[in-house]
Amino acid sequence: MSTDLRRVAVIGDCPLFRRGLAQAVDAAEDLVCAVGAASVHEAEADLEAGDVVLLDLKLPPGELAEVAHRLAGRGLAVLVLCSDSQRDVLPPMQAGARGCLSRQAGEIELLAAIRLVAAGCSYVSADLAVRPWPEAEARVTDRERQILALLAGGETDHGIARRLGISEHTVHSHLDRLRDKVGSRRRVDLTRFALAHDILPGDPHDPA
Incomplete structure (x- = not known):
């Protein structure tokens, strides 16, 4: 395995969606799905500092924020998958997640978001963002x-x-x-x- 590949962990409680995310990650030349798990507890032993964590757990925003805070504290770049509600975005972002991605996002946006948070940027899907763009x-x-x-x-x-x-x-x-x-x-x-x-x-x- 190339050492240049960016490690991604997919943690999600829906097996089919988790598998789809992992396949999309592995199809990218610069990414590899290094960890796949149904819970943070199941994945923790295999996570490494610097990993990007795709977090798709159907938890209340407050609980999701606690999980994001714990993972971010370990030096992980957390990208949370959210429903189409702006109320779900702020708690995990304030807790240390680098991004929130809509569950309606396509593969191109998914990969772009992973690369951005891996580079230290923040990312929020357009349909979750509060601020509209000018008519540009x-x-x-x-x-x-x-x-x-x-x-x-x-x-x-x-x-x-x-x-x-x-x-x-x-x-x-x-x-x-x-x-x-x-x-x-x-x-x-x-x-x-x-x-x-x-x-x-x-x-x-x-x-x-």
Whole structure:
């Protein structure tokens, strides 16, 4: 097994959903599902500092927050799967979870969220986020769509430049303009904007 693979633990009380999450993780070239368990107690002995933990336990928000706090205290990057209710987001995030992902999320968003929290960013699915974006999509150019699609797929600035045949300086200029349009300087918000507006890897404007 390559040491470059990011370890992911899937802890969920629904066997079918847990298996689906594990398969999606293992299909990514840079990720591996190293732990799969029905409970935190069952998984604890196999967890390592730095692991990303996908937490899909149907618990009240307060109890889920306690679990997130305990795991975050061990140096784990916790990504909680939530229902489509903003009330479920705040307790685990305030307790130390790095992200909350909607259970309605697709595979592309799942992988993007894992990579972001692994890199130390926070992530909240667009349909769980409280703050709407400005009406920016109509003002996004084709080149900016290409960059957003690659960014949502986990590409670095260097990787985007190589894929598009442009300089990193040019990539940075496009990203600065996108940040102004989206209204946030954070890379995670650009990714969330792309996912919310179906600007995804494999977009017709995205060079394969």
